[in-house]
Amino acid sequence: MLTSMTGFGGKTAEVKPFGKITVELRSTNHKFLETVLHMPEGFMSLEDRIKKEIEAQVKRGRINCSINISGSQSQGVFINEKLVKNYLSSLRSIKKKYKVAGDVGLDALVNLPGVLSLAESAVPKERIWPELKKLLDGALSNFIAMRKKEGKALQIYLKKRASILTKELSAVKLIYKDVSSKKAALLKTSEEKSSFLKDSDISEEIERLGFHIKNFLHKISKPGSVGKELDFIAQEMQRETNTIGAKSCDSFLSAKVVHIKSQIEKIREQVQNVE
Secondary structure, three states: OOOEOOEEEEEEEEEOOOEEEEEEEEEEOOOOEEEEEEOOOOOHHHHHHHHHHHHOOOOOEEEEEEEEEEOOOOEEEEEOHHHHHHHHHHHHHHHHHHOOOOOOOHHHHHOOOOOEEEEEOOOOHHHHHHHHHHHHHHHHHHHHHHHHHHHHHHHHHHHHHHHHHHHHHHHHHHHHHHHHHHHHHOOOOHHHHHHHHHHOOOHHHHHHHHHHHHHHHHHOOOOOOOHHHHHHHHHHHHHHHHHHHHHOOOHHHHHHHHHHHHHHHHHHHHHOOEO
């Protein structure tokens, strides 16, 4: 079963004394595995643990993990009195120097940068890990389930494209045998016939393309991270098809090759989404 590199999963719970904790995972396509964390200040000591949990279950993709903590009972308001004193001193100096009328009100003071902030209590962050891990496991479970669901849809799509390629390749074989023999029969000398048959011979390319299609079908039925292998096989299919097109000796055969190329391009576009 294929797994998509795109997905989303989340989990939320109330955890005392920290408050409401939400864990969300989102992923996009990436050549390798990259995990990016967005966490509240003061919780970065848990970064390595969180990454290990994610990377134990995900093999490819750019994973964005967001952890939000709100409504904590352990937060209070901190007033930076030293900064307030400095602000007042500077403002009074300006007022005196430029003879500005009026007084500095409380509303103006509390809105100045750094005057008010939320102060976290000294609850050890280690205490949050067991509960946070449960939420992370739940979010990961939802996240992986969504990636597998999308992967199943990708598998159906890719099997359909590969099935079309198989039929088109069979048609190419028949056209090639018919056209090459008819055109060779029109040539006068054995040297001309030999040269024509050699230059237009695509039998090896047809066999190799057939092998790549079968290998592709085999790989998309395998579990695990196969996206890179599928991309490589699709590149090989494209290469063989380009050679067949270059050797084509008939317009109908060329039209079939164009259709095969179109299917391979669709395959290559979608395998970029496979883990």
